[in-house]
Amino acid sequence: MKKTVSVNLGGFVFNIDEDAYKELQVYLSLIESHFAHDHGRQEIIDDIEARIAELFRAKTGTGKQVINIEDVQEVIKTLGKPEEMGEGESSEYEQEEPYTASYRTYRRIYRDPDNRIIGGVCSGLAAYWHFDPLILRIIFIVAFLGFGVGLFIYLILWIVIPEAKTVAQKLEMRGEPVTASNIGKAVRDEFNNFRKNMKF
Amino acid sequence: MNVENAKAQMRKGVLEYCILSILSKNDSYATDIINKLKESKMIVVEGTLYPLLTRQKNAGLLSYRWEESTQGPPRKYYSLTEKGHSFLQELDQSWQDLQEAVESIKKSA
Numbered sequence: 243m244k245k246t247v248s249v250n251l252g253g254f255v256f257n258i259d260e261d262a263y264k265e266l267q268v269y270l271s272l273i274e275s276h277f278a279h280d281h282g283r284q285e286i287i288d289d290i291e292a293r294i295a296e297l298f299r300a301k302t303g304t305g306k307q308v309i310n311i312e313d314v315q316e317v318i319k320t321l322g323k324p325e326e327m328g329e330g331e332s333s334e335y336e337q338e339e340p341y342t343a344s345y346r347t348y349r350r351i352y353r354d355p356d357n358r359i360i361g362g363v364c365s366g367l368a369a370y371w372h373f374d375p376l377i378l379r380i381i382f383i384v385a386f387l388g389f390g391v392g393l394f395i396y397l398i399l400w401i402v403i404p405e406a407k408t409v410a411q412k413l414e415m416r417g418e419p420v421t422a423s424n425i426g427k428a429v430r431d432e433f434n435n436f437r438k439n440m441k442f
Numbered sequence: 443m444n445v446e447n448a449k450a451q452m453r454k455g456v457l458e459y460c461i462l463s464i465l466s467k468n469d470s471y472a473t474d475i476i477n478k479l480k481e482s483k484m485i486v487v488e489g490t491l492y493p494l495l496t497r498q499k500n501a502g503l504l505s506y507r508w509e510e511s512t513q514g515p516p517r518k519y520y521s522l523t524e525k526g527h528s529f530l531q532e533l534d535q536s537w538q539d540l541q542e543a544v545e546s547i548k549k550s551a
Contacts, residue, residue: 253515273489282496289472289492292515296473299514322487328454328494 246308252288252295256302262311266294268429269318271409275425276324278410290321324422352406352415356435361400369415453484458494459537460484462522462530465504469521495520503529 247263249256258266273290277283297317298309321327351370353362364382368375386392406412409428410420418424457479464470464478472491479485498504503526508516522530 277493280493280496282493282500285496286492289496289518290489292518293472293488293492296514320488322489324489326487327489327492 251298252292254295254299256295256298256309257307258309258314259311262309262314264430264433265311265314265318267433268426269314271425271429272324272422273327274408275410275420275422276327278420293321349417350411350414351403352411353400353403354412354415355405355407356412361396362405363396363399363403366403366406366415367399370417372417457484457490458498459530459533461491461494461498462503462526462533465520465522466527466530469519471509471517471519473517475520498526502526 245260246257247260249258249263249266270287270291274283274287277286280286294317297320298313301309301313349370352366354365354369355362357365357369357375359365359379364378365375368378382392382396384392385395404411406415409425409432413420413424413428460479460482461475464475468474470478472495475495476485476488476491479491480488485491495504499506499520502523504520505523506518506520509519511517
């Protein structure tokens with residue numbers, strides 16, 4: 243017996259085995275990081291997801307209901323690994339500044355949805371500067387009770403700081419380089435956390 | 443210098459040319475283009491196509507529209523823009539020049 247997860251790909255719902263889901267998630271994250279500096283990133287990913295949905299739909303329907311790991315591996319083989327999809331942004335159409343280092347570490351402030359209590363503002367700032375979010379939370383509470391401005395500042399920060407939604411953004415938040423191996427690791431960590439939480 | 447790398451470099455420019463040529467005949471959605479390129483063994487993995495399409499679109503060579511499909515979700519149909527047509531004409535010319543150049547060099551060598 244296997245547990246399945248249901249996913250929405252290109253507007254269609256598929257039931258997919260848990261191990262196959264993990265494989266697919268890692269694959270999509272790798273694609274995302276491969277095109278991380280591409281202007282058309284979201285569009286490329288949407289197109290690829292739509293194609294995956296099309297290939298999955300060809301698999302299901304004939305009495306078969308669940309996408310398994312072999313199906314996912316076959317689809318990955320058809321579409322190819324990210325490094326086989328050609329370079330990221332080509333310089334032919336847009337002149338971009340040359341890469342100074344092969345892996346630039348982008349650091350940005352994001353709200354951290356994984357460790358949040360209210361909006362993830364404190365946890366995000368703490369992840370950026372590597373300190374315990376508890377300190378910041380206490381400061382905010384004191385600023386709110388003592389002077390009444392804490393809430394106001396918090397709300398402004400909540401509005402202006404974007405949430406770290408993708409794995410790449412979460413790595414940027416912590417100042418870790420966005421590389422394929424880091425992404426793969428982060429996705430696996432996230433998946434394991436998700437599994438732990440499901441066991442309640 | 444490895445041969446796989448040289449082959450990949452060669453194919454890359456030609457692939458963009460092929461996509462434009464396919465679209466100059468008929469407006470197509472990505473899977474049609476993939477099937478044609480696969481038939482003629484121009485691509486090995488499908489994923490190669492999507493970044494190219496998006497870039498050509500962003501460069502103003504292609505545009506797309508959504509069309510309903512009987513077999514599933516709406517499809518993105520790509521077509522050549524005015525700029526794409528003139529781009530293709532130049533590539534046609536340069537392809538011919540290249541072919542002749544390579545031929546004449548091979549003969550004389």
